[in-house]
Amino acid sequence: MRKSILTLGIAAVLTGVLATCSMAYAADDELAQIQESGKLKVGVEGTYPPYTYHDDNGELTGFDVEVAKAIADKLGVEADFTESDWDSLLAGIDSGRLDTVINAVSITPEREEKYDFAGPYFYITQQIVVAKDNDDIVDMASLDGKKVANTATTAYLDILEDAGASLVQISTADEAVSLIESGRADFTTFNSVVFNEYLQQHPDANLKVAFVIPDVVDTYAVPIKKGETALYDAIQNAIDELKEDGTLSKLSEDYFGTDFTQPQDENAATTDTASEDATTESTDEN
Incomplete structure (x- = not known):
């Protein structure tokens, strides 16, 4: 009887060890x-x-x-x-x-x-995009009290909320544009290539770049x-x-017509991007 109990005990220990090893293997394999x-x-x-x-x-x-x-x-x-x-x-x-x-x-x-x-593997700046007739939003301070159309998991939500903006949640760039054009949101965020792509597909879009988010290079x-x-x-x-x-x-x-796979200087990137025409910019949801 004592042998049986000892055998069962050893088997239980070995089972536990094997299970632990299997979990460790699965976690790192x-x-x-x-x-x-x-x-x-x-x-x-x-x-x-x-x-x-x-x-x-x-x-x-x-x-x-x-x-x-x-x-x-x-x-x-x-x-x-x-x-x-x-x-x-x-x-x-x-x-x-x-x-x-x-x-x-x-x-x-x-x-x-x-x-x-x-x-x-990719480095790029971000822009604040508004309706063409919106002259109120010109810098981060002017975002206070404004509504941003973006996803709930956007990388820039904390920065925008710290500036005083409130979120109007969307799932796609088209939804963000629709909210801005209808007046239900004041702005959204696009990076410097996605907005360009969007404008190529929607040349009549009533949008413009208000400014580049300062001191930020998205990676x-x-x-x-x-x-x-x-x-x-x-x-x-x-x-x-x-x-x-x-x-x-x-x-x-x-x-993209340029190499975004190399690190950018934040100030240089901001200057270069801001100098582009508003028709060459895009929305970053991520």
Whole structure:
């Protein structure tokens, strides 16, 4: 009887040890699972040109789509894309439905609490966009008491709320523009390429750039669930190689006409972007 109890005790201990080891293995072996499946599960919006969108043939394309494919290739797998609204994308990483999101994801302190960010691989400024007849909004101080149309998870919500603005929640850039044109919101945020893309598709849009958010250069990176160190290292190495061999620079030149993959001086970036005509700017939801 005592032997049976001892045997059961040892078995229980061994089971616990194996379970702990299995949990540790699973927590830090996402890369092995990805390579075994042959797929890197990537979340994108698919409605955010020129980063992720559908071409005239209905094919998913864009700068970030090509970046994701290049990273997956470095890992020896294919990129498997899942499209969703922006506000639900990062939750896909939390649930395990996605391995990562490559869709103009900004690094923020709040996000860094949950994810490790490989990169950055993209640097860009942000603008405040208003209706053409709006001359009240000219700087950060003038945002006090105004309404901003943006997503609830935008990287700039804290900055805008600190300036006194209140959020009118939207899901897409089209919704933000509609709210501004109807007077239900006063402004939104666009980065310096997305607004340009929007105006090319909507040349009659009643919008203009009021000013560039000062002292800010937005950085896009690849979020990885904390603890997945092997996957993080592999993606970071892939990004480093894609920078070194010129792949990222070429993709940026192809999609934007300039190289946004190199760090920018905040003051120089602000000056350069502010000097552009208002018809060459865009909305950053992320």
